[in-house]
Amino acid sequence: MNFLRRRQEEDKVKSEGRLPPGQSLTQKFPVLTYGPNPTFDPQTWDFRVFGEVDQEMRWSWDEFLKLPTKTITTDIHCVTRWSKFDTVWEGVPFVEWSQSVGVKPSARYVIAHCDYGYTTNLPLESMMDDDVLLAYKYDGKFLEPDHGFPVRTLVPKRYFWKSAKFLRALEFSTVDKPGFWEVNGYHNDGDPWKEERYGRRSFF
Numbered sequence: 001m002n003f004l005r006r007r008q009e010e011d012k013v014k015s016e017g018r019l020p021p022g023q024s025l026t027q028k029f030p031v032l033t034y035g036p037n038p039t040f041d042p043q044t045w046d047f048r049v050f051g052e053v054d055q056e057m058r059w060s061w062d063e064f065l066k067l068p069t070k071t072i073t074t075d076i077h078c079v080t081r082w083s084k085f086d087t088v089w090e091g092v093p094f095v096e097w098s099q100s101v102g103v104k105p106s107a108r109y110v111i112a113h114c115d116y117g118y119t120t121n122l123p124l125e126s127m128m129d130d131d132v133l134l135a136y137k138y139d140g141k142f143l144e145p146d147h148g149f150p151v152r153t154l155v156p157k158r159y160f161w162k163s164a165k166f167l168r169a170l171e172f173s174t175v176d177k178p179g180f181w182e183v184n185g186y187h188n189d190g191d192p193w194k195e196e197r198y199g200r201r202s203f204f
């Protein structure tokens with residue numbers, strides 16, 4: 001009965017066009033991390049930008065917290081087939097932040113670098129959406145360690161593996177550099193509406 005009601009609810013939202021193909025709605029917030037959570041020391045933590053920018057820069061935790069933020073409400077979609085509606089995030093908006101770092105015209109890709117070497121790549125174009133954040137609050141509170149504390153990227157229009165937890169640097173690049181999951185079989189672009197789950201080198 002419960003199951004039936006859930007299916008009816010899902011059919012309803014699908015017909016409203018909010019649930020991408022092959023996804024199911026969840027109220028929970030599943031955790032998917034490859035490896036352990038990093039330890040955080042506000043004295044030594046930094047966030048860097050490098051590559052195709054006028055000047056490479058770094059922010060301490062205190063400096064990062066002074067950057068202008070905005071809050072958005074958005075749906076998120078994981079490649080493992082769960083979607084969660086109306087999640088609320090606060091963070092530094094990527095578009096405004098990127099204007100302040102002087103991105104060179106030669107930059108075409110953005111590579112997110114995280115603690116323990118997790119990386120993920122996107123065309124600069126897909127980062128230039130007004131819902132893309134360097135997020136550090138969820139539901140009005142600092143991120144839970146499991147969800148990427150202190151900072152993660154948030155790219156709601158891509159599958160959630162493109163939203164990099166434990167972010168430490170963004171690299172602007174002339175060439176694409178497929179990241180951790182992308183070289184392990186996930187699709188390079190990861191658009192949930194096109195169901196771009198697995199790439200050509202997929203083993204699944």
Ligand SMILES: Nc1nc2c(c(=O)[nH]1)N[C@H]1C(S)=C(S)[C@@H](COP(=O)(O)O)O[C@H]1N2
Nearest residue numbers: 030031032033034114118147160161164165
């Ligand atoms: N640094 C880092 N970021 C990561 C991951 C990871 O393992 N390490 N997993 C990705 C995957 S596969 C998903 S689905 C989401 C999960 O985010 P959540 O645990 O907050 O739900 O984070 C993404 N970002």
Ligand SMILES: [Mo]
Nearest residue numbers: 032078079161
């Ligand atoms: Mo994922």
